[in-house]
Amino acid sequence: MKTIIEPFRIKAVEPIAMTSAEQRRELIARAHYNLFGLHSDDVIIDLLTDSGTSAMSAAQWGALMRGDESYAGSPSFYRFEAAVKELMPFRHVIPTHQGRAAEAILFSVLGGSGKIIPSNTHFDTTRGNIEVTGAEALDLVIAEGRDPRSLHPFKGNMDVERLEQLLVERGEHVPVVMLTVTNNAGGGQPVSLDNVRRTAEVARRHGKKLFIDGCRFAENAYFIKLREPGQAARSVPDIVREMFGYADGMTMSAKKDAFANIGGWLALNDDELAAAARRRLILTEGFPTYGGLAGRDLEAIAQGLSEIVDENYLRYRAASNEYIGERLVALGVPIVLPVGGHAVFVDAREFLPHIPPLEYPGQSLAVALYECGGIRACEIGTVMFGRQPDGSERPAAMDLVRLAMPRRVYTQSHADYIVEVFAEIAATRESLSGYRIASQPDVLRHFTAEFEPLRRRAAAGV
Numbered sequence: 350m351k352t353i354i355e356p357f358r359i360k361a362v363e364p365i366a367m368t369s370a371e372q373r374r375e376l377i378a379r380a381h382y383n384l385f386g387l388h389s390d391d392v393i394i395d396l397l398t399d400s401g402t403s404a405m406s407a408a409q410w411g412a413l414m415r416g417d418e419s420y421a422g423s424p425s426f427y428r429f430e431a432a433v434k435e436l437m438p439f440r441h442v443i444p445t446h447q448g449r450a451a452e453a454i455l456f457s458v459l460g461g462s463g464k465i466i467p468s469n470t471h472f473d474t475t476r477g478n479i480e481v482t483g484a485e486a487l488d489l490v491i492a493e494g495r496d497p498r499s500l501h502p503f504k505g506n507m508d509v510e511r512l513e514q515l516l517v518e519r520g521e522h523v524p525v526v527m528l529t530v531t532n533n534a535g536g537g538q539p540v541s542l543d544n545v546r547r548t549a550e551v552a553r554r555h556g557k558k559l560f561i562d563g564c565r566f567a568e569n570a571y572f573i574k575l576r577e578p579g580q581a582a583r584s585v586p587d588i589v590r591e592m593f594g595y596a597d598g599m600t601m602s603a604k605k606d607a608f609a610n611i612g613g614w615l616a617l618n619d620d621e622l623a624a625a626a627r628r629r630l631i632l633t634e635g636f637p638t639y640g641g642l643a644g645r646d647l648e649a650i651a652q653g654l655s656e657i658v659d660e661n662y663l664r665y666r667a668a669s670n671e672y673i674g675e676r677l678v679a680l681g682v683p684i685v686l687p688v689g690g691h692a693v694f695v696d697a698r699e700f701l702p703h704i705p706p707l708e709y710p711g712q713s714l715a716v717a718l719y720e721c722g723g724i725r726a727c728e729i730g731t732v733m734f735g736r737q738p739d740g741s742e743r744p745a746a747m748d749l750v751r752l753a754m755p756r757r758v759y760t761q762s763h764a765d766y767i768v769e770v771f772a773e774i775a776a777t778r779e780s781l782s783g784y785r786i787a788s789q790p791d792v793l794r795h796f797t798a799e800f801e802p803l804r805r806r807a808a809a810g811v
């Protein structure tokens with residue numbers, strides 16, 4: 350059968366407030382054309398992020414009631430720890446309130462000025478937590494990973510030769526090697542099992558630990574099953590265990606591939622490092638059997654981990670992203686290929702060639718998606734990365750708009766609606782105008798900057 354059906358029935362619903370195009374034009378103008386300034390109940394389809402936006406299952410909601418809120422030694426912690434170890438066989442599992450807290454703890458112990466921490470591509474919170482210690486965060490993804498047109502099946506792979514060269518030349522400054530699966534900042538592209546193995550080999554040969562940023566481990570394992578020779582017959586949990594078996598530790602955001610709305614952890618084998626991490630944890634998060642979480646959150650994660658590796662779910666997830674991607678390509682909307690695990694990335698610079706990068710084509714498309722169809726997406730381009738430390742402006746490497754898919758939240762008809770909105774915008778794309786920034790903060794401007802359209806706009810696609 351060709352129809353992609355959601356492998357679940359719906360038991361509780363959240364109504365979507367429907368708005369008219371006219372209302373949305375007013376709402377977005379009032380938010381100074383910044384999508385982060387909207388109230389989320391004025392959004393019809395919210396694709397701002399896949400982080401913490403998953404729908405929990407009936408079993409997860411049931412598990413919440415079982416949450417034991419004891420300060421120390423809660424059975425909820427032991428269920429959480431067992432669920433993590435079932436997939437990621439590390440000796441120590443340390444719960445945190447989300448992924449960045451695990452990163453902050455790890456790099457407060459391993460970072461420091463003069464150190465270099467390589468990865469395929471660091472996610473922005475990872476980079477931030479490394480740089481704040483004075484260390485350097487170095488991205489060593491393969492060349493294909495930086496080319497939106499390359500069809501390489503594992504564009505998230507580490508460039509193992511460059512890693513080797515770094516460790517030969519400046520190895521004494523490298524405390525740990527990181528690997529992000531899937532490569533979020535690089536478009537949700539997977540890392541092959543072979544690449545995990547070879548990265549671990551190089552790290553080990555130079556006496557370095559390998560830590561995996563495992564936020565989307567299940568999507569990554571499913572791509573390995575689909576695309577890597579010799580892996581098709583294996584179960585996803587089996588592939589997951591092999592992936593993490595090569596590593597010495599991991600950081601995790603349970604807001605991604607654990608179906609939880611909050612949570613994370615740091616897991617590792619080294620006893621001394623674990624003791625140092627727990628000392629830090631007690632200062633900043635909480636006692637080691639709850640970290641930054643309530644007992645019920647630990648239960649939701651434990652149950653979510655058993656559901657995220659279900660192949661019926663993963664097949665539906667990959668297929669529905671692929672479905673949107675294929676139809677956008679058919680409409681002539683340029684996207685980053687292959688479609689990643691958690692999002693479809695649209696190349697706004699190519700889609701809107703009449704808008705120069707310094708007039709923010711990504712912002713223009715994101716605003717049009719909202720005005721035309723109430724869809725909220727995220728600009729990942731010159732608005733996000735264009736401001737230089739000296740206050741000047743430079744075009745980012747690419748001007749992308751990310752359609753991040755919340756897990757188990759939207760259905761196939763929502764996917765068709767997204768495609769229809771794109772068709773409408775594609776037909777009138779020349780009428781979209783660029784933007785200027787009217788006011789902005791010094792750092793992370795995309796969250797709060799205020800924009801103004803550069804021309805009086807024709808009613809684009811609305």
Ligand SMILES: *Cc1c(COP(=O)(O)O)cnc(C)c1O
Pocket residue numbers: 400447448449450472474475529533534562564601602603604605612613
């Ligand atoms: C989301 C994310 C993080 C940070 O996790 P939070 O729970 O948002 O703090 C780290 N790495 C990657 C790859 C992520 O996607």
